[in-house]
Amino acid sequence: MAPPPHAPARRADAQRNIDAILDAAVESFARRPDTTLAEIAKAAGVGRVTLYGHFASRADLVDAAMARVLEQGDAVLGSLELDGDPAEVLERLITASWRLIHQSRSLLVAAQKELSSARIRDLHAGPAARAERLLARGQSEGVFRSDLPTSWLVATLHSVLHGAADEINAGRLKPEDAARTVSLTILAAFAAR
Amino acid sequence: MAPPPHAPARRADAQRNIDAILDAAVESFARRPDTTLAEIAKAAGVGRVTLYGHFASRADLVDAAMARVLEQGDAVLGSLELDGDPAEVLERLITASWRLIHQSRSLLVAAQKELSSARIRDLHAGPAARAERLLARGQSEGVFRSDLPTSWLVATLHSVLHGAADEINAGRLKPEDAARTVSLTILAAFAAR
DNA sequence: TTGAACTCAAACACCATTGTTTGAGTTATG
DNA sequence: CATAACTCAAACAATGGTGTTTGAGTTCAA
Numbered sequence: 001m002a003p004p005p006h007a008p009a010r011r012a013d014a015q016r017n018i019d020a021i022l023d024a025a026v027e028s029f030a031r032r033p034d035t036t037l038a039e040i041a042k043a044a045g046v047g048r049v050t051l052y053g054h055f056a057s058r059a060d061l062v063d064a065a066m067a068r069v070l071e072q073g074d075a076v077l078g079s080l081e082l083d084g085d086p087a088e089v090l091e092r093l094i095t096a097s098w099r100l101i102h103q104s105r106s107l108l109v110a111a112q113k114e115l116s117s118a119r120i121r122d123l124h125a126g127p128a129a130r131a132e133r134l135l136a137r138g139q140s141e142g143v144f145r146s147d148l149p150t151s152w153l154v155a156t157l158h159s160v161l162h163g164a165a166d167e168i169n170a171g172r173l174k175p176e177d178a179a180r181t182v183s184l185t186i187l188a189a190f191a192a193r
Numbered sequence: 194m195a196p197p198p199h200a201p202a203r204r205a206d207a208q209r210n211i212d213a214i215l216d217a218a219v220e221s222f223a224r225r226p227d228t229t230l231a232e233i234a235k236a237a238g239v240g241r242v243t244l245y246g247h248f249a250s251r252a253d254l255v256d257a258a259m260a261r262v263l264e265q266g267d268a269v270l271g272s273l274e275l276d277g278d279p280a281e282v283l284e285r286l287i288t289a290s291w292r293l294i295h296q297s298r299s300l301l302v303a304a305q306k307e308l309s310s311a312r313i314r315d316l317h318a319g320p321a322a323r324a325e326r327l328l329a330r331g332q333s334e335g336v337f338r339s340d341l342p343t344s345w346l347v348a349t350l351h352s353v354l355h356g357a358a359d360e361i362n363a364g365r366l367k368p369e370d371a372a373r374t375v376s377l378t379i380l381a382a383f384a385a386r
Numbered sequence: 387t388t389g390a391a392c393t394c395a396a397a398c399a400c401c402a403t404t405g406t407t408t409g410a411g412t413t414a415t416g
Numbered sequence: 417c418a419t420a421a422c423t424c425a426a427a428c429a430a431t432g433g434t435g436t437t438t439g440a441g442t443t444c445a446a
Contacts, residue, residue, distance in 0.1 A: 011413085011415075011422065037405095057404085057405080156353060163351065240393065242437095
């Protein structure tokens with residue numbers, strides 16, 4: 001939602017509403033992937049017409065919400081120190097990113113319905129590349145196993161993180177145990193023999 | 194779809210159509226969790242009205258399709274020899290059940306939208322109990338790690354199997370490699386230190 | 387062979403959601 | 417303060433799916 005260069009400046013109240021809508025969208029989608037735009041507008045304290053004034057369609061809004069979440073996520077991951085023992089770094093990466101995934105996995109479901117898979121891949125490019133780089137380095141340093149492709153390790157990390165979110169929703173896993181549990185599982189699965 | 198006791202016998206053509214509808218439903222949902230009933234009827238070579246004649250609502254059909262798939266799955270799992278080294282048994286269980294999961298994971302998505310989570314849990318009870326028993330035995334025999342709850346191991350197995358299906362869909366994993374890849378990952382993750 | 391069970395296409399009512407229009411009111415900004 | 421930007425409720429059209437009814441035809445089963 002950065003203003004395009006040389007565009008007429010947006011008014012402050014409009015920008016505030018756009019932010020409120022995006023916040024509400026992220027929160028509403030987190031609860032239910034098939035939320036209606038009416039609900040989002042209401043949650044944002046804004047009329048439905050105003051929402052359509054800023055986002056031309058449902059897909060547009062999903063795209064913008066997704067972009068915002070992934071942008072924030074990438075910022076969090078970017079603040080991590082990626083040098084040092086890959087196993088330790090991975091543990092920190094899991095801890096840092098797990099809550100992010102927990103909060104936005106329903107948004108991903110909505111995105112899968114509304115956006116092309118190419119678009120979703122593009123939106124994920126930043127965070128995915130960070131994880132992939134770390135795992136590949138761990139493999140080349142002999143810390144992580146090399147009998148499985150790096151892409152599979154990325155996928156496994158992804159799956160287990162999402163699985164942890166499901167377990168919390170099912171009441172079988174305490175949120176404060178999640179990062180530790182995932183780490184114990186993933187580190188054992190990835191360790192070189 | 195077993196005829197209730199003392200009900201007037203169902204005619205053979207009706208039973209054939211019911212089977213065709215269920216087959217088509219399983220197959221259609223596998224492609225798209227939000228398939229329409231019209232598509233399913235068409236795929237079954239049957240009129241939409243006929244479908245409604247046998248299944249009162251969309252939820253009814255999803256429930257029946259889900260029950261059929263899980264019943265078949267439970268039968269497959271039931272034919273496995275569950276005694277012996279837990280690690281070897283787990284490997285066989287993964288191989289036996291993975292294609293099943295691959296084929297019906299979109300159906301599960303449909304079920305999550307249409308059925309209560311309690312109902313879904315009940316439908317899964319059979320297969321889930323088999324996996325849980327095996328994992329618990331492995332833990333008590335010291336073959337599998339005991340620093341994580343059995344329910345988490347079940348969840349992890351579930352997540353990774355579904356992740357493999359996603360990887361195949363994304364073209365990054367060859368179907369014939371799936372069972373082996375999942376086994377290598379899971380056995381490392383579950384092994385006692 | 388006869389009646390009940392079953393099938394079907396067509397047409398229907400229904401409902402929720404998306405996206406648009408209008409026209410009057412409000413608020414930021416120069 | 418004047419103007420353009422913005423907001424809003426209400427009402428609208430369009431869409432697409434669900435579930436029902438009808439009435440005529442077909443197929444099973446005794």
